[in-house]
Amino acid sequence: MDTIETAAVAAHSAPMPPGRMRRAVPQRLSAALAGFAAITSLLSFTFFEVFERDAPSAVGNMRGTALTMLIVAVPLLVAAMIMADRGSLRARVVWLGALAYLAYNSVLTVFAAHFNSFFLMFVATLSLSIWSLLALLRDFAAEEVRARGARVPVRLVAVYMLACTILFAFVWLRDIGPAMMANSIPSSFGATGLLVAPTHVLDFAFTFPLLIAGARGIWARRGWGFVISGGLLIMLTIETLSIALDQVFGHYHDPAQSLGAVPLMAVLTLIGSAMSFLFLSRLAVPRTAAEVGRRREAARPVHYPPAPRPRRPMWY
Template identity: 35%
Template sequence: MKTVPPRSVVVWSGVISLLVVLASVAGLADPQVYGQETENWATQAKGQDLGNLLAVVVLVVAALRYRKGSQRAALVWLGALLYLIYAFIVYAVAVHLNYLFLVYVAVLGLSAWGLIFNVDRVRGGGIQYPQGRSRTVAAWVIITTGVLFAGLWLSELVPALLMGKVPASLTDAGLWVNPIHVIDLSMVLPGFIISGIATLKGREHGLFWLAPWLVFSGLMGSSIIAAMVLMMGAGAANTVPATVMVSVVVAASLLALWGYLRLPAPVRSDGS
């Protein structure tokens, strides 16, 4: 008998989406929201706002498909939640206190608890994972992405730390410590690499988390591209190489995700 996910999946996603749209539209339209930030950090935040609007579409569509029993959609849904958790940690701790603060906290909490409450249900749905090239390619894409960004952040941080200086990116953003460095180096990028290696070894935890991490990579990369485009529009220099690099990462992540979820489609093992 086919097990239908609870209606709360759609309701929960709807509430998150409304709050995200509220925060993102306000951030884009109201100068007061980022009025205390440096121009660099405010532009990055607006790029994140644009990425959030894309994430909302992915979250809602995936929730509706998951509600109908699609395990592929469930994996995409988890990836969208991972993205929102990451994004709203940054808003909650690295944007000056403003009238959206409790909205940031609410989205963070709802996204985190949505993931916690549902991950076991999705994982227990009897997902069948692809074999062969699509699995291998997807694993290497996420590993390469993890290594690439870890190398990028460390190439900035290690020389600055050895010389006792503050990285230029922190000065430009007006931050003491960049939460993106913290989250990426402590959790996200190790998660990419561990999931990719585990997938190559055929381990279930790697196979399960690979698709959500690819969704996360595509969404986060899209928000970075949006920020880069805004910076170029504001006259910032040297943004084209980074924009091209991230665009390649996004394209690779989405193609790998499509291949990983396409054939054979993850379905319930009970054959329903």
């Protein structure tokens, strides 16, 4: 009995294997992020008076982003983490995209709003999202995604990503181009008081290069091309929905703000949802050895023994 108890204690107190420990890091960081992001977005949406030093349209935009985080990004992140813990590679791609969205918009909440009571909560959300993203990327099996993505329409995905790059780059350049030529402030800044727009910085420095690199990588069927493209498809889909809600709430707080971008963002959200579904659905689901054995056994033809011939009755 003592030997059995000693073995049980040793099994429970044994150190976690390095591989399993490394896989637990992104889960713990992402779980903390989900909690912080949910609380921060709920407070930001409800107690928006803390943004009193920001322009009314900016307050509306912040509320739209907070609502998207609360009802879309955080639930999607939690669901993806649960499914990924059960071994779903598709869920890991969704997890990656949700983290990318939260990291992107955490930068905006930190740098696009004036200092307020939620500042440290915004910083904590930004820190957790960045570190969660890096931890998950370190543990991502890129070659597995490539091997299971043989049926993904890589050219269609690449063209869509390049089209998004061109579209958003054109919109930003139409805004900042004339101001750069005249050495003035872009008209979109209005009364926001921004020195520069964090959206412009993020997109030109990171988002656009990643979209181009992902499109090129998935076109060539490289492992990291699949990973980057899958994550960005999810991120862009949530982001276009977020922009639509930003515009709606921005117009609510400042009727002078146009709603002209809402239909375009709604269409892009639908297209992005279709592209994301297409990408994820074409990732092959691996079969276990037991499943393969059962399928082979079920497909094997069954040979029945021939029925015995009836005996002739013996007459005595």
